[in-house]
Every structure is written in C-alpha cells, then in structure tokens.
Amino acid sequence: MSSVSAGTLWDVHAIRRDFPILTRKVHGHPLVYLDNAATTQKPQEVIDAELGFYREICSNVHRGVHELSGRATEAFESSRGRVRRFLGAADDHEIIFVRGVTEGVNLVAQTWGRANVSAGDEILITAMEHHSNIVPWQMLCQEKGATLKVAPINDAGEVIPEAYASLLGPKTRLVAMVHQSNSLGTINPVKKMIEMAHAAGAVTLVDGAQAVAHRKVDVRDLATDFYVMSGHKVYGPTGIGALYGRAELLDAMPPWQGGGDMILSVTFERTTYNELPFKFEAGTPNVAGAIGLGAAIAYLDGVGLETAGAYEAGLLHYGTEVLTAIPDLRIIGTAREKASVISFVVDDIHPHDIGTILDGEGIALRTGHHCTQPVMDRYGVAATVRCSFAMYNTREEVDALVVGLRKVIEVLG
Amino acid sequence: MTPELRELYQEVILDHGRRPRNFRTMDASTHHADGFNPLCGDKVHLKLVVKDDIIQEAAFQGQGCAISTASASMMTEMLKGMDTTQAMELAGRVRALVSGNDEEAAAVRERVGKLSVFSGVREYPARVKCATLVWHTLKSALNNGSNEPVSTE
Numbered sequence: 055m056s057s058v059s060a061g062t063l064w065d066v067h068a069i070r071r072d073f074p075i076l077t078r079k080v081h082g083h084p085l086v087y088l089d090n091a092a093t094t095q096k097p098q099e100v101i102d103a104e105l106g107f108y109r110e111i112c113s114n115v116h117r118g119v120h121e122l123s124g125r126a127t128e129a130f131e132s133s134r135g136r137v138r139r140f141l142g143a144a145d146d147h148e149i150i151f152v153r154g155v156t157e158g159v160n161l162v163a164q165t166w167g168r169a170n171v172s173a174g175d176e177i178l179i180t181a182m183e184h185h186s187n188i189v190p191w192q193m194l195c196q197e198k199g200a201t202l203k204v205a206p207i208n209d210a211g212e213v214i215p216e217a218y219a220s221l222l223g224p225k226t227r228l229v230a231m232v233h234q235s236n237s238l239g240t241i242n243p244v245k246k247m248i249e250m251a252h253a254a255g256a257v258t259l260v261d262g263a264q265a266v267a268h269r270k271v272d273v274r275d276l277a278t279d280f281y282v283m284s285g286h287k288v289y290g291p292t293g294i295g296a297l298y299g300r301a302e303l304l305d306a307m308p309p310w311q312g313g314g315d316m317i318l319s320v321t322f323e324r325t326t327y328n329e330l331p332f333k334f335e336a337g338t339p340n341v342a343g344a345i346g347l348g349a350a351i352a353y354l355d356g357v358g359l360e361t362a363g364a365y366e367a368g369l370l371h372y373g374t375e376v377l378t379a380i381p382d383l384r385i386i387g388t389a390r391e392k393a394s395v396i397s398f399v400v401d402d403i404h405p406h407d408i409g410t411i412l413d414g415e416g417i418a419l420r421t422g423h424h425c426t427q428p429v430m431d432r433y434g435v436a437a438t439v440r441c442s443f444a445m446y447n448t449r450e451e452v453d454a455l456v457v458g459l460r461k462v463i464e465v466l467g
Numbered sequence: 468m469t470p471e472l473r474e475l476y477q478e479v480i481l482d483h484g485r486r487p488r489n490f491r492t493m494d495a496s497t498h499h500a501d502g503f504n505p506l507c508g509d510k511v512h513l514k515l516v517v518k519d520d521i522i523q524e525a526a527f528q529g530q531g532c533a534i535s536t537a538s539a540s541m542m543t544e545m546l547k548g549m550d551t552t553q554a555m556e557l558a559g560r561v562r563a564l565v566s567g568n569d570e571e572a573a574a575v576r577e578r579v580g581k582l583s584v585f586s587g588v589r590e591y592p593a594r595v596k597c598a599t600l601v602w603h604t605l606k607s608a609l610n611n612g613s614n615e616p617v618s619t620e
Contacts, residue, residue: 407532414472
C-alpha cells in the first residue's frame with residue numbers, strides 16, 4: 055500500500071476547502087462527516103454546475119432548435135462522454151443515464167432478464183449484496199420460476215472461491231456481484247469472478263456504487279457485460295447515475311419504460327424505438343443532475359482518483375488500528391482486500407445509542423443494517439455502526455471518533 | 468454531553484436499558500404480539516396475562532437499543548394491575564408525550580407517572596419509534612390477541 059507516500063502528496067486541507075459543507079458546525083461542534091458510503095458531500099464545482107444549468111441554459115434536451123436547448127443538450131451529452139471515459143467504456147451510447155444503481159439493476163432485470171431468463175434458470179448473487187442487488191433478481195426469479203442462488207462468504211467477509219465456482223453451472227444465466235461491499239468494505243475479485251461466470255456461459259452485472267469513488271474502474275478490462283454506478287456516492291448529485299452495458303447486449307434488449315425520447319416514430323398502430331442510448335431513456339431526463347455528475351468526474355480527474363484512493367487506504371489502516379484498541383469493540387468485515395469502510399459493534403451497546411451520542415459531538419455516521427440485512431444475519435448482529443471515509447476525511451476526525459466512542463462507553467457501558 | 472442528550476439518557480432509562488425488568492418468556496399468556504422496526508431491526512415479543520380485564524402479568528423478550536429496552540421494561544412494570552382500558556389510554560398518553568406537539572406533551576406529562584423520563588425523546592425524531600415500538604405492540608396484543616406482527620413502518 056502506498057498510503058504513506060500518498061499522505062505526503064495529498065493536501066487534505068486544500069481538498070476540504072473545495073467542499074463548502076465541511077466548514078459547518080453540528081450541535082456546536084465542527085462537522086465530522088464519516089457517512090460517505092451513504093452519500094458523499096459535493097465540491098463547489100458540482101454545486102456550481104447544477105446551479106449554472108438552471109441560471110444559464112435551462113431547457114429540455116434533444117428536442118429544441120433554440121440556443122438554450124442546444125447548449126443544454128451539448129452539456130448533457132458531454133457528461134455522458136465523461137461517464138464513458140470514467141468507466142472505460144468504448145462508446146458513449148453504451149452509457150444509459152438512470153437514477154442510480156437501484157434503477158440500473160432494475161432496468162437490466164426487467165429488460166434483459168425478462169427476455170432471457172426462464173423457468174429452471176438460475177441467477178447467482180453473493181451473500182454481501184445490498185438490497186438493491188437482491189430484490190430485483192428475486193422479483194425476476196419469482197415471475198419466471200427461476201432460482202436465486204447465493205455465493206456464501208467467510209468470517210472475514212470474503213466470497214469463498216470454491217463455493218462460488220461450484221454454484222456456477224449451465225443453468226446460471228446471470229451473475230450479479232458487488233464490486234465493493236457497502237457494509238463490510240470488502241473488494242471482490244470481480245475480474246476473476248467475471249471470467250469464471252463467462253466460462254460458465256453467464257452474463258455479468260457489477261454493482262459499482264461504492265467502488266467508483268475509491269478506485270479506477272475499467273469495464274473493458276473487467277470484461278463485464280453490465281456495470282452500474284450512482285452519482286451521489288462519487289461527489290455528484292443525487293438522482294443521477296449510469297448503467298454501462300455492452301452495445302451488443304443493449305441493442306438486443308427490449309426497451310424498458312415507454313415515452314418520449316425513446317422513440318423514432320409513433321402512430322397509434324406502431325412505434326419504432328430510438329437507437330442507443332435513448333431507447334432506455336424515456337421522458338425528460340435529470341439534465342441538471344447529469345451535468346453535475348459530469349462536473350464531479352471532472353473534479354475527480356483534477357485531484358486524481360488513484361491518489362485519493364491511496365490516501366483513503368492510509369485512513370482505513372489508521373482507523374482500523376485505533377478502533378481495534380478500544381476494548382469491547384469488534385470490527386465486522388476484515389477482508390484482506392477492503393476499502394474505506396469500518397463496520398463495528400461494541401459489546402452491550404446498541405448501535406443506535408452510539409449514533410445518537412456521537413451525533414451530539416457533531417460526528418455523522420451510519421447505524422443500522424445498511425440495507426444489507428442478510429449480511430447482518432450472517433454475523434448474528436441486528437445492526438452495526440459504520441464509519442466510511444472519503445478523500446476529505448482526516449486523521450484528526452478519526453481521533454474525534456475515538457474520543458466520542460470512549461465517551462459513549464463511559465455513559466452507556 | 469449536551470443537556471438534550473442528558474435528558475434523553477437519564478439514569479432511570481440507562482438502568483432499565485442495562486437491566487430490563489420482566490425480560491423473560493412466559494408459558495401461559497392470554498395475549499401476545501410481536502413488534503418490529505424494519506428501519507433499525509429492533510424486535511420485541513410481548514406476552515400478557517389478562518384476567519377479568521385486569522393485566523396480571525406482562526413480560527417481553529427481544530433486542531433493541533437502550534431507549535426501546537427501557538421503554539419495554541418500564542411499560543411491563545406499570546401495566547400490572549391496570550385494566551385494559553387504562554392500559555390503552557396510557558399508550559395514547561405516551562405517544563403524545565414523545566411525538567405530540569408542545570401542548571399535547573405538556574398536557575400528559577403529569578399523567579404518565581415515571582414514564583415522564585421519556586419526554587427527552589421528543590427532541591430526537593429519529594428515536595421516537597424506539598420508545599413507542601413496545602406500546603404499538605401492546606395495542607396490537609390487546610386489540611387482536613395474537614395476530615400479525617406490528618411494524619413501525
């Protein structure tokens with residue numbers, strides 16, 4: 055890990071000045087924001103980009119001949135190009151704008167899934183999936199009489215390779231896997247898992263909600279068929295995300311929602327669908343959000359995603375060390391390959407009480423099941439406290455968390 | 468800690484949270500119900516013995532935070548000897564205490580006995596359901612005997 059050298063290259067205080075919310079106070083204390091796996095804060099550039107759309111070029115896209123519509127369309131489509139480069143895709147039309155990961159997974163389940171999955175088929179997921187990468191597949195399986203299979207994880211929170219291999223077979227139609235777990239921090243060996251899935255003849259979908267904020271993703275290097283991401287977890291706005299799909303698959307898939315923009319011609323007898331990516335983008339899209347996402351990616355390009363990731367790895371290492379030193383604290387998720395997340399429980403103290411008392415100190419983190427109830431069941435806990443890092447967090451904030459936790463234990467322990 | 472937090476985590480609540488009373492199974496019950504808060508995973512299983520409309524026994528099991536455990540513990544203590552109408556009225560007053568407006572809360576504060584320690588919960592909207600889960604469960608047990616689990620959502 056190059057975290058030590060990265061720490062010296064990374065001017066975290068300069069980065070913090072880019073995020074206006076980080077100067078605010080909460081309950082009289084400086085905000086310590088450690089809930090980045092839920093959503094990240096936004097740099098001024100992203101806020102300005104959204105505001106700029108509404109102040110300067112607000113209009114609908116792909117339909118007007120006037121100046122504003124042209125400018126809005128250009129900004130919207132140039133953001134698509136940025137997302138394409140960000141994910142390493144070959145062509146802009148392989149990038150479908152969606153609301154986020156949840157909508158992206160649902161789109162694939164309901165179009166590709168309905169057209170390609172039938173009774174007796176299997177869909178394979180892992181035991182560490184977020185609800186958004188479980189429920190759409192359950193719904194599809196229920197509708198089609200297919201079976202949902204789950205690749206188990208070990209105590210550290212890693213997919214067990216032999217078990218995964220043994221669950222792949224001729225009936226496996228699709229494998230859906232998270233790139234980086236939101237509740238455990240585990241980074242899955244997705245390239246290898248995709249290779250094995252393809253060898254079994256299955257199509258692959260990777261949930262990149264957490265991963266894209268911490269590491270360079272290249273969908274062609276991974277050779278995945280689908281990859282989904284949310285803008286708000288990568289310093290962009292809420293309500294915008296992207297689905298990458300291989301052009302060949304997207305072309306063959308039936309459209310999803312019907313409406314404007316996804317058509318070439320409509321009569322009451324017959325509709326001809328538009329080409330990619332518009333076939334999957336019915337209705338007026340989230341134009342401001344897409345432009346904001348483009349600005350977030352430009353910001354990341356400027357600061358360097360890989361340098362940020364190395365800095366965060368240093369924080370994770372430091373945080374793990376100082377939290378482990380607290381008696382009665384147990385970290386849930388100790389995979390060899392993990393990033394940016396420390397989930398933990400403290401003996402005899404419920405995570406919600408911890409969360410409320412830390413909030414009183416200005417410390418924001420997540421308590422609960424993190425939309426991964428099966429993961430909580432796997433570890434026999436109802437909930438955990440989750441501290442998750444972004445590029446603007448500091449060691450001083452980790453220290454503030456430790457001081458806060460000692461206070462909690464003093465009061466409630 | 469802030470004064471609001473001290474008000475929330477009063478010594479009485481911490482004590483009941485650490486050492487809940489009536490936290491046990493009960494073989495012969497006349498009414499029971501399950502409560503579940505899907506947002507945080509808190510679960511409570513409540514059992515009552517009601518004879519001639521009087522609550523003779525109340526016991527619970529489950530898992531939850533300090534607030535929800537203390538709420539269940541103190542509720543089971545208070546219910547004993549009440550008739551079912553009194554119990555339902557008390558449930559209504561607790562709801563007003565922790566989630567009503569200022570006026571409603573002030574109006575019931577003197578009429579909830581030792582449960583007034585929960586008045587600090589009003590400052591924490593995210594925690595109201597922790598305090599009320601067991602009271603919803605009580606209503607379900609008394610209304611339905613034993614039926615579908617009650618959920619806070």
